Amino acid sequence: MSAKILALIPTRLNSRRLPAKALLPINNMPLVMHVYKRTTLSKKINDVYICCDDKKIFNAVKKFGAKVIMTSKSHKNGTDRICEAFKKIKNNEKYKLVVDVQGDEPLISPNHISKVVEHHLKNMDADIILPNLKVKSTNNTNIVKLVTNKKNQVMYISRANIPYEFKNKAKYFKKHLSVISFKPKSLIAFSKSKISEIEKIEDIELLRAIDIGLKIKTINLKGDSFSIDIFEDYKKAQNQISRDRYFKFYKT
Numbered sequence: 001m002s003a004k005i006l007a008l009i010p011t012r013l014n015s016r017r018l019p020a021k022a023l024l025p026i027n028n029m030p031l032v033m034h035v036y037k038r039t040t041l042s043k044k045i046n047d048v049y050i051c052c053d054d055k056k057i058f059n060a061v062k063k064f065g066a067k068v069i070m071t072s073k074s075h076k077n078g079t080d081r082i083c084e085a086f087k088k089i090k091n092n093e094k095y096k097l098v099v100d101v102q103g104d105e106p107l108i109s110p111n112h113i114s115k116v117v118e119h120h121l122k123n124m125d126a127d128i129i130l131p132n133l134k135v136k137s138t139n140n141t142n143i144v145k146l147v148t149n150k151k152n153q154v155m156y157i158s159r160a161n162i163p164y165e166f167k168n169k170a171k172y173f174k175k176h177l178s179v180i181s182f183k184p185k186s187l188i189a190f191s192k193s194k195i196s197e198i199e200k201i202e203d204i205e206l207l208r209a210i211d212i213g214l215k216i217k218t219i220n221l222k223g224d225s226f227s228i229d230i231f232e233d234y235k236k237a238q239n240q241i242s243r244d245r246y247f248k249f250y251k252t
Contacts, residue, residue: 003096005117007045008085009035010071010078011103013054017229022057024234026106027241028252029064031228032057034106034241036066037250041110044117045099051085076195077205078102079180083191086184097121098187102178104228106237107244112221113179119219120181126217127186128209130154132174133221137161142229144176144204146218154216157204174218177225180206186214 011022011032018024022032029037032050039048050061050068053075061068069085082100086092097120101113112131120129132146141159148154156162161173182190189212196211209216228234241247 003121004046004094005044005097005099006086006089006092006095007039007042007048007099007101007113008082009039009048009050009101009103010081010085011050011052011057012073012075012081013052013057015104018231018234020056021228021234022052022103023060024228026234026238027247030057030060031106031234031237032103033061033064033066034247035101035103035108036061036064038106038108038110038246039101039113041246041249042113042117043110044114046095049085049089050103051081053081079187079205080191083187086187092184095184098182098184100178100180100182102227105178105225106228107240108179108225109223110246112177112223112225115221116179116181116219119217123217124183125215127183127189127214128206128216129181129219130157130206130216131177131179131219131221133177133223133225134172135175136172137165137170138173142227146174146176148174148218152217152219154210154218156210157202157206159202159204174220177221178227190214 015021024031051071053073071081071084075081116131147156147162193212196208199207
């Protein structure tokens with residue numbers, strides 16, 4: 001592959017709903033290390049770094065052989081964190097895309113990561129590729145949903161069920177999958193812009209990208225993935241990991 005692709009995994013120690021979740025053990029490995037290992041399984045990714053804000057995470061993942069970059073504790077979101085890390089990487093101009101793989105999805109599919117990269121390389125008119133999975137109606141505000149047009153451009157992102165079921169029931173909602181591909185210059189533009197009003201209201205950082213006019217496209221993927229937001233999510237991941245199809249390729 002001629003185009004170099006970089007994956008950055010943002011994580012922080014003081015997560016609000018489940019403190020220190022990055023270090024919670026899943027089959028004798030910190031949660032964030034499962035994300036790292038699975039990202040390295042994607043054949044479309046050349047380099048992977050964990051971007052953290054605390055020495056506890058830094059030292060823990062180092063023991064497992066991960067490449068890691070220390071970032072500021074002041075970042076309000078993962079996108080700003082990976083941007084700081086990207087700027088610290090030497091010769092970063094060699095990367096055609098920067099892929100943000102959220103650090104709290106330990107069962108993320110390497111195949112999903114690859115498909116996002118492939119789609120972006122075929123759609124370089126887009127600043128950002130934000131994939132989605134179809135899910136049934138849910139009132140879970142931890143699940144971020146997308147509304148898109150016929151050109152697969154993202155029109156809006158919300159924690160609410162959108163489109164709102166005022167007259168008819170929706171067949172499904174488009175769940176935001178936490179693998180986001182950026183053009184490097186678009187990532188920098190995002191980090192230089194101020195937090196937008198809709199971003200403050202919904203607490204979804206990519207609303208800032210929409211607000212400043214960055215072009216976001218989506219790709220429909222099949223399968224499942226979930227983030228670890230509360231303790232019940234963590235227990236679910238613990239129960240599922242031994243049956244996971246990718247775990248056998250990196251388990252210790």
